[in-house]
Amino acid sequence: MLDTRLAYLLDPDLDPDHADVPPSVPASATTDERVLFDAYSDAVSSVVETVGPAVVRVDTRERVGDKPRGGTGSGVVISPDGLTLTNAHVVNGAREIRLSDTEGRTTEARLLGIDPDTDLALLRADASRNFAFAPLGDSKTLKRGHLAIAIGNPLxxxxxxxxxxxxxxxxxxxxxxxxxIEDVIQTDAALNPGNSGGPLVSSRGEVIGINTAVIVGAQGICFAVASNTANHVLSEIIMHGRVRRAYIGVAAQTVPVPRRQAIEAGIENRLGAMLTSIDQNGPASQAGLLTRDLVVRLDGEPVTGIDDLIRLLDRNRIGKRVTVDVLRLGRIRSFEITPIERVTVTS
Known part of the structure; x- marks a missing residue:
């Protein structure tokens, strides 16, 4: 798990004069090597010709105090009627959004929904025409070493x-x-400020991810939200106007499970999620959970910290009863809880 200090693509010190240039074929390359270089070049060029027209520049305007402020990112049109995916941090707080395509056409866009928890947002272009679009692929078919192509508007x-x-x-x-954010794709395709929200594309010309972040100071470590995650988010936004997630009304922190108590209670977890506060009107309180209870299982699955608890509650459990096992005073106690929908507040 990468729980590092990640910076979104906002580093102003990057020099556009040193942008990455595709390597040329060495003069000493053999015939076979030249064939491989040509095949690689043809694959990339073919993808760009197919997907490139669906990639848009996203310009935003917002007002901070009395002064307007603008921002720029990238997006990808995923349907002929103008549905467009981008990053939440590109459009969050924007009062105006404009999309510009490769032919120089500019279109106003509406924000249909935003999900800061996955850094994704869904827009719809306001124009009565068919748009060039790129379909979302299945990110589960990816393997390490597969070709990855990033298209966007860096710098x-x-x-x-x-x-x-x-x-x-x-x-x-x-x-x-x-x-x-789970199931994130790591790639060494170079990303720079302005790439945020643009597509990561497979050699088949399918969008396999939405580019989102880099680790500042680390060469070749960039990240994209997987297309399957994006599919779930856009489906939720289209159906409900938001991404629904389960909520039981607790705050917790990851702590070690006392070894002696774990052995006596038959717990294999070395870590658990200790409840630090409980919403008195929430499902957990109503079920009888108390602060300092140590959550070790949810519906039989191990909980080794707060991230596990959040991840397991994201599995469409709203309104469905779940069993939460906690370690309390050296003994395992089980509670039946019915999660409710968590409301996400965005600016």
Whole structure:
């Protein structure tokens, strides 16, 4: 799990004069090597020709005090009627949103919904025409080493392409809300300010992720929210106007399970989620949970910390009874709790 200090793509010190340039074929390359280079180049070019027209520049305007302020990011149109995915941090707080395509056409857009917990937002372009679009692929089919192509508008340079590979799968990335984004894709395709919200694309021309973050000071470590996560988020926004998540009314912290108590209670967990506060009107309080209870299981699955508790509650458990096992005074106690919907407040 990567719980590091992640910076979104906002580093002003990057020099556009040193942008990545695709390597040329060495003069000493053999015929076979040249064939491989050509095949690689053709694959990247084909993807760019297919997906490039669906990538848009996202310009936002907001008012801070008496002064208007603007921002820029990227997005990708995913349907012919103008549904567009981008990052939540690109459009959060925006009063005006405009999309610009590769042909120079500018379209006003409406924010349909935003999910800071996954750093995703869904827009709809306000225009009565068919848009070039790129379909979302299945991120579960990815493997480490697969080709990954990032398209966006870094540092204000429109339609910029960088290529790399899938470096790792199943990473966890902490969102600005403090919650963990699961199944994040790690890639070494170069990302710079302005790439936020642009697509990460497979060699098949399918959008496999939405580019979101880099680790400042680390070369070749960039992240994208997986397309399957994006699919879930956009489905929730389209159906409900928001992303629904289960809530039981507790705050907790990750702590070690006392070894002696764990052995006596038959608990294999080394860590658990200790409840530090409880909403007196929430489901946990009504079920009888108390502060300092140590949650070790939810519906039979191990809870090894607050992130596990959040992740397990995100599994469509709103209104469905769950069993929470806690360690209290050296003994396991089980409680039946019915989670309610958690309301996410955005600016």
């Amino acid at each position: 204000g340079f429109e339609s910029t392409v960088t290529a790399g590979v899938i470096s790792a799968l199943g990473r966890s990335l902490r969102a600005t809300t403090g919650r963990m």
